[in-house]
Each structure stands twice: as structure tokens, then as C-alpha cells.
Amino acid sequence: MVTSNKSNELVMVEKAYVNWVKMHASSKQPVFKKAKNKLKPCLNIKVSKKPRLGDFATLQKAINAVPAINLCRVVIFIGAGTYREKVEIPNTKAYMSLIGAGADKTIVEWDDTADRTGQSGRKLGTFASATFAVNSPYFIAKNITFKNNAPSPPSGALGKQAVALRISADKAAFIGCKFVGAQDTLYDHLGRHYFKDCYIEGSVDFIFGNGLSYYKDCHLHAISNSYGALTAQKRDSFLQETGFSFVNCKITGSGALYLGRAWGTFSRVVFSYTYMDKIITSRGWYNWGDKNREILTAIVFVFAYAAGAAGAVDGAERGRGLDKGMMHGFKQGSLVSGDHHKKASL
Template sequence: MVMKLILFILLLEAASFSVSSSRPSHEFEVIEKEYLNWVRQMSSFKHSLFGKGKNKFKPCLIKRVNKKPKAGEFASVQKAINSLPVVNNCRVLIIIGAGTYREKVEIPPTMAYITLQGAGAGKTIIEWDDTADKMGQSGHLLGTYGSATFAINSPYFIAKNITFKNKAPSPPSGALGKQAVALRISADTAAFIGCKFIGAQDTLYDHIGRHYFKDCYIEGSVDFIFGNGLSLYRDCHLHAVTNGYGALTAQKRESLLEETGFSFVNCKVTGSGALYLGRAWGTFSRVVFVYTYMDKIITPRGWYDWGDKNREMYDSN
């Protein structure tokens, strides 16, 4: 049975403001001063939420990637990206034909304004199978950051109708080093429309920046949407694949002054196992669910404090 929940989970700023705390009074004065500075900043038009994006939508260049040699200029997505100028300042549309592209892709910070357009999320698939405990070319472990099948480090990125997949096997509960990221976005002002993100542990690394996800499907087991982005997920399908305990989000907001957080609007949560809506990765983790349908897989507790009782302040309606 599916329940319609109007659920606001605000892992709020109050952890450091407990009146029962044994902190000396001068510490509270410092906290109050910082809070008032934050209020003044947020009430002005100078903070990042009101910053105007300098996006470019009309393409100046179109490139085609296709599994069939005669149907495109390139047979791989990375080769198409490598063909661009090191510093790219105009919108480039890369059209990717149907097929499974088994490759690890990274977009460097200077290549802004890239749009990837697939033939459909069920038809255009980019996949790899790295995990955090694998050794990289540098001789060091990849770590969660380096395990991504697709990594974006440049601003104004757009992806439409593509599946990003990490094929690493789903690890047993509590396994170390088995984080396997399907996509990492580490840049500002990105949009994903009609895309799928498939993985198990740590599927979508919503690392830093402002991001918009529309009509996307995100599948995983533990912390399968995680990071410290300021992101809106609208009309998305979030699907858990676990036989035990799992967690949908792990948001890493560390300070009251950070403007980050995940918002889910008109989404649905389905799947198997027992699912926390979130684990408080950061001291001030912030996740909001609004008008979201949920299967009866959500644990009554709702979220997990990551072993820190100071992170247990929240508001639920």
C-alpha cells in the first residue's frame, strides 16, 4: 500500500542552540552574533541564492557520438569531450545515439556549457564498475570521489534522457570500500532531465553546487543521494534496492551558515527493505520532502543521526 505523505523533514539548525547546554555564556554570544550575521546575509540580494546564472542555451557546436561508425563522429563520449577546447565558452550539444557505452567519463573544470542528449534513458546508457577500494592509475585507492562512472567538474552542465550506471555488485551491509558512484556533480548550475542513475551504495554524489533534477529515476541501497549540494529534485522516482536497512539520503551540511540542502517535491519513494529517509552526514544536514508518495518501507524513526545525538533536532508534520 502506498501512502501519500506531506512530510517536511528539516534537519534544522538548532543542534548548537540547546538552552540546557553547559556551554559558557560567551559562547552563546558568539553563536548569536554569527546567527544575526547569517540573517542579514540571507535577507539581502547578494547571497548565492539570488545570484544570476550566466547560462548559454543556443548551441554553437553540435557533435555526435554513436556506436555505429558511420552515424557519428565519435564512438565514445570521452573522445567527444576531449575534442573540445580546453577552455570552452559556448554551448556544445553532444548527441549520443542508442547503445551501452562502457567507459569512465570526466569533464574538466574549464569545459563549461556542455549538453549531453541521449536517445532515451532506456536506450542510451553510460556504465562502468569502479568502487572506492579499487586502485587508480596514480597508485592510490580511488575513494568514493574517484569511483564515479561519470564525473562533472564544470559549470552549466545539462544532461537529457541518459542512464548513468555503476555496475559494481551490491555490497553486503556494512562492507567497507564498496562505495560505487554512478555520477558525481562537483560544479554549479547543472540540470538533469529525464535521466536515470543506477547503482547500490552511494549512487548519486550531489557533491557541491546548485542542481536541478526533473523526471529522473534514482536507484540505490545506502546513501544513494549524498553530498553537500543545494539541489531540487522534482517529479523524481527514488527506488531502494536492499534486503536490510538502507538510507535514501546523506546530506553533508556542516554549518548553520551553509545554504545547502536537498529538496524533494512531488516525488515518489518505492522499493524493498527498511529505508531511512536520511542519515545526518553533516552536523546540520538538511533534507526536505514535500508532497511525496512513499511505499511502506520507511522506518518509523524516519532518519538516523549518524551516531551523534546533537543531530537529532528535526521538525515533522
């Protein structure tokens, strides 16, 4: 059974999370459906590598045991250990919380790549290469490492996308988690997402997709031996309310790193109060070979007053210009309003 302290903590996290969601409740994308969150856990499940200490020995079996069209908060506690399995949460199993024993202790890993042949006899593609895939809303993960063990591909290699985690649902939160891979580590696919105190490692486009996501106090680490890219945001329309916002983060690593590549014609990524190591290219961003995206995109706005931007992009911003009013709005989280999360006791 979950302890009262842990129950109270989950409720506090959930309430702060719901407040953040309400701050951006005007989203018009079809994926954003109205639903009432469930705050109080009604079912607790334990997963452990030691059979006597858990209800299940694998994470997927624990997820499979949750009733379809789940209507209450289910908390799955995952004991220490490396769980080598490919995991997927279907869209019929909402309100799931996964709590690890610590990001360095609870690890979920696999090694699929986009060019690997799946059970259907076809190539998996980037979407299906994920070690861990979430398709249900109101998901929470805390203190877990999600890892794709596929080796880092040489420059220019094709079909080597290797996703550690894909989130394709609305209203998800990740606290104290690690996402480890090389090319395409974190597929921030669709929906509103909150990342707090997370570590994200990769080489090329290692945070990518068309989510509306807020990254707070995260560590972004590049492992490229040549040129790499941190983000590839896929906002394809000026009317789409999507984009990535990074606040109080730090960027470290190796190689020469673009802060972003304009995967979408109207890509939007914002960095504020972010430390940048001496690996950021002076150009800052790449137009994906399409000069039109230099006019239409707002791929990267970098606030030059970010603390310790030793090797940061030249100038106050890259992409289209920001006046002081717009800059203030992005700093305060107008792109993805997450201030209410500061109240969460994590």
C-alpha cells in the same frame, strides 16, 4: 546538425533553468561564481556506436574534442547503445549539453568502487569511483542512464561506495535521466542542481553530498535487503545554503529505509507531496551515531499529507518542528526555488 525544434527546446529549457538559478542567486559559497549562460548552441557533436553515424565512437573522445576554456554551448547527441567507459568533464569545459536517445537506450556504465586501486597506486575513494563526473558549470543531461555496475555490497562492508554520477559544479540540470547503482549512487557534491523526471536507484546513501538541489517528479527506488538510507546530506554549518528538496516524488523498493542519515551536523532534506511505499522506518531518519545532530539537524521534514504515504513516518514532521508558515515555504521551494522550471517544455 541539430533540428530547429530541438534547438528551440534547448533554448526553452535553458531559459527556464536560468530563471531558477536567479531565484537562488544569493548563495555565498565560493563555488557559486558569476557567469553568463550560453543559450544558443554553437557546436553540435554526434557520438554513435556505429562509426558512420557519429563523429566519435566514445563519449570521452567527444568531450576531449571540445576546446579548453569553452565559451559557447556545445550539444553532444549520444546515439543508442551501452557505452562502457569512465567519463569526466573537466572544469574548463562549461556549457555542455548531453542528449541521449532515451534513458533506456543510451547507457553509460562502469564498475569502480572506492576500494579499487587507481592508476596512481592509491585507492580511488568515493570521489573518484564515479562512472561519470562533472566538474564544469552550466551542464545539462537529458535522456541518459548513468550506471555503476559494482554489485550491491553486504551490510557493513567497507570501501564499496560506487558512484554512478558525481556533480561537483554549479548550475546543472538533469531531465529524464536514470542513475543506477547500490551504495552512494548519486554524489550531489557541490552546487545548485535541478533534477526533473529522473529515476534514482540504490541501497545506502544513494543520494548524498552537499549540493543545493531540487528534485521534481522523480522516482527513488531502494534495493536494500536489510536497512538502507535514501539520503546523506552534508550541511556542516547553520550558515550554509545547501540541502535537498524533493517535490511530487515517489519512493518505492525493498528493505527498511531511512529517509536520511545526518552526514553533516546541520543536514537538511525536505520531502513534500511525496508518495512513500511501506519500506520507510517509523523512525524516519538516523543521527549518524551523534546525539548532538538530533538537536542541530533538520535532516528530514516529511509532510504527512503526502499522497499515498502508506508506510510513511509517523507524525507530521521528523527533525525540528515546522510551523505552517515554514511548511508552506518549503512546499513552494524556498529551500531550492524551482517553480520557474514548470514553464519548460520538456
